[in-house]
Structures are given as C-alpha cells and as structure tokens.
Amino acid sequence: MQNPKRIAAALLASTFILMSIHCGIAVAKDPKIDIGYVDNGLKLTGTQWIRDPATGSFTPFVEGSTAGSEDPNQYMADVHCRSGGTDTPDRGCLTMECPAKTPGGEEGTPVIWRQAPKSITNPTWTDYPAVSGPTCLYDPEPENVLANIAARILTDFRQLPVNPGNLEAQPFPHTLKGGPTNFYATTGEQGFDVTILGQTVHLTATPANYTYTFGDGTTLGPTPAAGYSIPEAEWLNNETRTSHTYTDTGNYQATLTTSFTGTYSVNNGPPLPINGTLDITTPAKTIQVWKTEKALVADTCQENPNSWGCPGTESR
Structure with missing residues (x-):
C-alpha cells in the first residue's frame, strides 16, 4: 500500500505544474482587438x-x-x-x-x-x-488597393478633362498703348467620378495659382489672384492686381496657365490630397494694342467712312 503522504505530495506537485503551464500559455498570447473584422469574410489584416x-x-x-x-x-x-x-x-x-x-x-x-x-x-x-x-x-485587402491607387493617382488626375476656363481682357480686342488692360481668369473647382482599379474614386480639381503671359515678353505669377471684371467706365483709369500696360503698339498673343491642386476619395472614404498639380494653358488670345492721335475732322465715320480715324483708313 502506497504512503498517503507521498500521494498527496505528488498530486500537489502535478497541480502546480499544470497551473504553471496554463499561466505560461495565457501570458504568451497576444491580446486581440475585435472591432468588427471577425467572421466577415474579408480577412483583413489591419484594424487601425x-x-x-x-x-x-x-x-x-x-x-x-x-x-x-x-x-x-x-x-x-x-x-x-x-x-x-x-x-x-x-x-x-x-x-x-x-x-x-x-x-x-x-x-x-x-x-x-x-x-x-x-x-x-x-x-x-x-x-x-x-x-x-x-x-x-x-x-x-483595402489597404493594398488604396496604396496602389495612391501610387497612380497623380497620373490619373493629370488626365482628367479639366476645363481651364478663359483668359479675358478689358478692353478687348483693342486696347491702348500706355493704358492699363485688365486681365482675369474664368474657371472654378471641378469634380469627377471615375473608376480606378475597380474602386469608385471622386476627384476634385481646384484652381490654386495663375500665370499670365502677356505676349510682349512679360509675365505675372504664379499668383493666387484670378482677377475680376470691372465696369467699362473704369477700363482706362482702374489698374487691378492683374492689369498690364503695353508700351508699344502691335498684336500680342496672351495666354493664361492655371495650376490646379487636387484631392481624391475612394468609395466615399476620407478625402486625401494629391501630391502634385495639373497645369493647363489656355489657347492664345490676340490683344491688339493701338495708340491715340488727335485731329480735327469735318465728317463722322457714318457720314464719310473714309474720313480720318475711321476703321480701315490709313493714319495720316
């Protein structure tokens, strides 16, 4: 017959070993964070x-x-x-x-x-x-597709049919040598819905800076000033932030380059900035710069279309 004291000691030792093993396993386990990724079939690896x-x-x-x-x-x-x-x-x-x-x-x-x-x-x-x-x-695996979209989004952004608007001038098409000509841009924010890598992506293009090229070798910008229209009564004496004064007569080809910044959103997710710009230049606009001369005339242009100073007649 076995000694009861030895049996009790053996049972106590076994219990201590089992408790030690159990506690070791519990400590070794990493804590799990369940925020809804369980049993959804997505097999997502990132939770935050x-x-x-x-x-x-x-x-x-x-x-x-x-x-x-x-x-x-x-x-x-x-x-x-x-x-x-x-x-x-x-x-x-x-x-x-x-x-x-x-x-x-x-x-x-x-x-x-x-x-x-x-x-x-x-x-x-x-x-x-x-x-x-x-x-x-x-x-x-949304974190992978988002990274892939981010890697190509600037290229897709630069292929959008963004409307650059127009370059407007006052007076136009004729302006005066030595007088201010008011230039301004007509464009605005534009949105586009496209599909990239099977995902619905919304892109927004916003005009940020403008560069005015006046055709006589001078430019203005980049500047955030889009300019604005002014009343005809102010054309000859109101110089705006985007006005330009031509010093010689002639025909000049003026253009406007608009720099658009962008954001994109995947599947209505948070809007993200696009690292880069889309620069678009408008078609050239011909600005005819004239000079003024004074003379006494007997007839108006309606009475005599060939009178001095009338359209189509040579200056004297």
Whole structure:
C-alpha cells in the first residue's frame, strides 16, 4: 500500500505544474482587438489605419511609428454592417447592396469609415465627419488597393478633362498703348467620378495659382489672384492686381496657365490630397494694342467712312 503522504505530495506537485503551464500559455498570447473584422469574410489584416503624408494612402497603424505624424487620427473601414453591430443597422447598412463592378466580379462589402486619435490604445471610434452613412468597399485587402491607387493617382488626375476656363481682357480686342488692360481668369473647382482599379474614386480639381503671359515678353505669377471684371467706365483709369500696360503698339498673343491642386476619395472614404498639380494653358488670345492721335475732322465715320480715324483708313 502506497504512503498517503507521498500521494498527496505528488498530486500537489502535478497541480502546480499544470497551473504553471496554463499561466505560461495565457501570458504568451497576444491580446486581440475585435472591432468588427471577425467572421466577415474579408480577412483583413489591419484594424487601425493612419494616413501616410508621403503617399496619401491608408496603412496599418504600428505603435511607435512616425508615419502619418501630420495627421493625429487613425482610420478604420468598420464592417459592423455585416457583423451585426448595434449602432449601424438604422443607417441602412443591412439593406445596402454593393453589386459587383464587373461581370463575374466580387460583390462589395458595406462599411462605415471611422476615426480615432492614433495616440490612444484601444480607442473609442467615432464616425469620420467627412463621410455620412455606409459606403461600399470592394477589395478584400483595402489597404493594398488604396496604396496602389495612391501610387497612380497623380497620373490619373493629370488626365482628367479639366476645363481651364478663359483668359479675358478689358478692353478687348483693342486696347491702348500706355493704358492699363485688365486681365482675369474664368474657371472654378471641378469634380469627377471615375473608376480606378475597380474602386469608385471622386476627384476634385481646384484652381490654386495663375500665370499670365502677356505676349510682349512679360509675365505675372504664379499668383493666387484670378482677377475680376470691372465696369467699362473704369477700363482706362482702374489698374487691378492683374492689369498690364503695353508700351508699344502691335498684336500680342496672351495666354493664361492655371495650376490646379487636387484631392481624391475612394468609395466615399476620407478625402486625401494629391501630391502634385495639373497645369493647363489656355489657347492664345490676340490683344491688339493701338495708340491715340488727335485731329480735327469735318465728317463722322457714318457720314464719310473714309474720313480720318475711321476703321480701315490709313493714319495720316
């Protein structure tokens, strides 16, 4: 018969070993953050995103990383629409449809963009104010497609059919030597909806700077001044910020180059800046510079079209 004291000691030692093993396993496990990426079929690898100022793309947030230091927030494409979140069904998540973009393609997933301070661990996520309601996300790894779009967005931006507007002049088509000619631009902000890598992308082009080339070897700009129209009574004595004075008579080819800056948004996500500009030059406009002369005449041009100073007659 075994000694009862030895049996008790053995059982106590076994219990201590099992407890030690169990505690070791618990310590070794990394904590999980569940914010709605479970059982949604997306297989997303990042739960917290930040915007990289160098590329404008979203990248998974890594504690201690300096990426996105200019933006205090991190972002998340919240898929609670599919996971049964309590705060999203009343906003149309569960009834929203995201049909495939191409025949035989994959359907999208309803998501809501959220933000939180990236300095906080396990933060409370709030709705991103620039986007209202759910939107569709089509790529199974959105951080990859966003990076790919960011890598090519400047090229796509520069291929947009942006309207450069017109270069206007007052007086026109004739102006006077030694007098101010008022130039101004007519253009504005323009928006475009395109598809890039299967994603719906909204781009905005905004005029930022103007360069006026007056045709006589002088330019003005780049300047943020678009200029403006003035009443005819002020043409000869009102010099604006974008006026120019020609010192010789002749015909001059004037042009305007507008520099557009841009932003883009993927699937109604946060608007991101485009690192670069789109510069467009208007067709040349002929400015005819005349000089003034005084003379006494007997007839008006209606009475005598060949009278001195009338259109089409030679100066004397």
